Amino acid sequence: METGVLDNPTNHICFEADASIKSILYTKEELDSAVANLGKKISNDYKGKELIVVCVLKGSVIFFSDLIRNISCDCKIDFIGASSYGCETQSSGVIRMYKDLDLDIKDKHVLIVEDILDTAKTMDYLIHMLKGKKPAGLKICTLLDKKARREVDVSADYKCFDVANEFVVGYGLDFNEEYRNLPYIGILKEEKYN
Numbered sequence: 004m005e006t007g008v009l010d011n012p013t014n015h016i017c018f019e020a021d022a023s024i025k026s027i028l029y030t031k032e033e034l035d036s037a038v039a040n041l042g043k044k045i046s047n048d049y050k051g052k053e054l055i056v057v058c059v060l061k062g063s064v065i066f067f068s069d070l071i072r073n074i075s076c077d078c079k080i081d082f083i084g085a086s087s088y089g090c091e092t093q094s095s096g097v098i099r100m101y102k103d104l105d106l107d108i109k110d111k112h113v114l115i116v117e118d119i120l121d122t123a124k125t126m127d128y129l130i131h132m133l134k135g136k137k138p139a140g141l142k143i144c145t146l147l148d149k150k151a152r153r154e155v156d157v158s159a160d161y162k163c164f165d166v167a168n169e170f171v172v173g174y175g176l177d178f179n180e181e182y183r184n185l186p187y188i189g190i191l192k193e194e195k196y197n
């Protein structure tokens with residue numbers, strides 16, 4: 004795709020990174036609408052409960068910031084830093100945790116917000132780690148679910164979209180720390196990582 008010839012007419016800004024995208028999977032408008040619906044569902048389910056929404060850095064930060072503005076019940080937010088990818092498109096399986104929570108989640112309802120469930124090793128690790136802090140409940144919310152690559156038995160309680168086994172970027176998702184600022188989710192051209 005050439006810069007400036009995006010086939011999404013509602014995306015008025017042309018990003019340099021557009022040229023690295025093979026095709027758009029979800030437009031900004033589709034993301035906005037899915038996130039608003041998810042926010043409504045979460046608001047209903049957690050009404051009257053002490054909710055802490057946890058953002059898994061860095062990939063879910065855009066999704067997370069949109070999602071919490073669609074959650075109408077009272078909630079607190081926190082951030083956890085974990086990653087399983089280096090510069091590759093394949094999970095290393097080794098989870099590196101570089102930031103723990105600041106809040107005490109004991110007896111609180113925790114909703115972990117992830118960008119994408121791939122092998123789900125990262126989420127499996129986080130679940131075990133956070134369960135040790137004795138929350139009243141622990142649920143998983145993911146923007147994308149790449150089920151074909153699942154290696155551990157973890158499933159999302161809330162999700163926006165299923166995706167096929169392709170490497171996607173944008174709306175917070177990166178390759179080698181790039182493309183997070185794209186307002187849509189697109190499939191990265193293979194020549195960018197091969």
Ligand code: IMP
Nearest residue numbers: 062094120121122123124125170171176
């Ligand atoms: P998992 O532990 O294999 O589930 O890996 C989850 C993490 O891998 C996500 O939080 C992402 O940061 C990254 N990841 C997996 N698939 C993709 C992708 O298609 N694009 C960008 N990042 C991805």
